[in-house]
Amino acid sequence: MTTIDLPIILFTSTALFGIGLYGVLTQKSAIRILISVEILLNSANINFVAFSTYSEGYDGWTMALFVMAIAAAEAAIGIAIFLNVFRRFGSVNVPSLVGLREEV
């Protein structure tokens, strides 16, 4: 059985975190932001799985399963919210949502 070194896995997960954070900060469409958030969650997940192969117990594996469930639940409720916004505003571009802001 071939194994991958831990530094390579950590480099991958950190790179994914950077890509996801870049996507959240630069993208305009809410769908693209949601995809970037999923990338962020998965980078944390890679960390959990990678570290749990080097430690005793099942904490890391359990957490990874729960993170997948959290990601699925967030995607479900997110798409419902986006659909509702699309019905009211005609688009899901975040910069175009300027109804609420400081008046002073």
Add this chain to the structure above:
Amino acid sequence: MTLGFDTLYLRMFSPIIILFVGVVLTFVADLRKNERNPLLPAMSLAFFISSFIALFLSMTDIFPYSDTVGVPDSNLSTFHFGDFYLFGAILALSAGVLVTLGSWYSNWFDQDQGFFYALIQLAVAGFIILSASENFIPLILGYEILSIATYALISLKKERKSAAEAGIKYFLVGSLSTSMILFGTSIFFGLTHSLQLSTVGQVFAESDQQVLGFLAASFIFAGVGFKASIVPFHAVIPDVYDGADYSIVNFLAIASKNAAFFVLAKIFLRGIMPPFDDEFQNTLAIAITIIAIITMIIGNLGALVQTTMKRFLAYSGISHAGFMLIAIVAYVSDDGQVDAVNGLTLHMFAYLFMTGAAFLVAILVSQSVKSDELYHYKGLGKTNIFASFVLAISFLSLAGIPPLIGFWSKFYLFKAAIESGYYILAIVGIIMSAVSFFYYGRIIKYMFADESVTETEIRSFFPTIFGLLICLVIMFGFGLWSDSFISFSEDILADLLS
């Protein structure tokens, strides 16, 4: 008969199980769509109160359990049912009761009433789960149950554009903050090979990976900081409060914010911050000191210039988040530790009832005048004497006037700051409390000194009056006899350090 391990867990989880049953039954009872159904708030209230009763029965010795089994409270169990859990569950259920009472005759929900009460119960159940957790897994899971329920609650009123906009903003920033918390947790897991809160703290105190630990703690702080409305992460909070409906904003202010602080207290006070007295804690304390000062200043100065009630209460909440951060800094030193926990617990408890009372009155006013501009509060003292009296008391308590509960919570927080040597926090806190007298006093002046501008009569409803009476009793009661709470918070400190 001796209770086995499983029955014992069933007994300790009974408050959460009752609420989950309540979620399902409330959904089922909402079959008559497009009609106001007074059964639904009554059911919601009944489930909250029975959950309260189950909580006290499970935590006291009225029905004793076998000593051979004992409460599963070793540091290796996933859940820990101590005094800190009891405090969190009381906060969660009180918030649920206040929100239910405030929304009883609310005219915002002509449909979707069942969804509202079911989601409120679900969110409160999430709060209780996270307050019982001793491990990162149920902690984050409970926090997510609460968060996802609030995402749905904010965009519940589908016809209103502002609710949709507030919902998408809260969802996008909230899901980003969740991934921050998870990434920080994964770094801690890598450093300590454990997700158990106390183990993480102990292993971490002996390790030499201080830089990575600081990074992980910053990620968690940034993630939790959004829902706790701490300043660099507060940007969308006033917008969300503005767009969502009053009953939901009430829940966000008194439950969601306390839950975020509870997560912060669990991770920082129970996990990584106990006084190990090393460089890592001191660096973290200095970083949080700077954030606390900025939060107090921005919150208080922002509240000075607001013209609508929701944004005013949002900035008031931001300033109180800054006050609560003092406790997390002061906990680092041995001297400030006792008063830090006294101040934090008392302020979380006080903030719930003070802000809850303000929101209950604001719900009444906004229902009658269909607007939340602050000038509608002019002359309220003549049209509705009881509501304006309670609002004035809650504002005086938020500002910190002596006989009320808000004075004692700020007193212990500033005392903790001085005892731990962070004098700057006490100085900024006292100056900012003085600033807060101006903006709270302005609305009290509106109510009692100014002439009314609107002719609308402000009606009050029985459930709201009942909720206001609860808040009034607690604001005066724990203000005059604050020692009774302090003895409880000393038990909480012993529980945190166990």
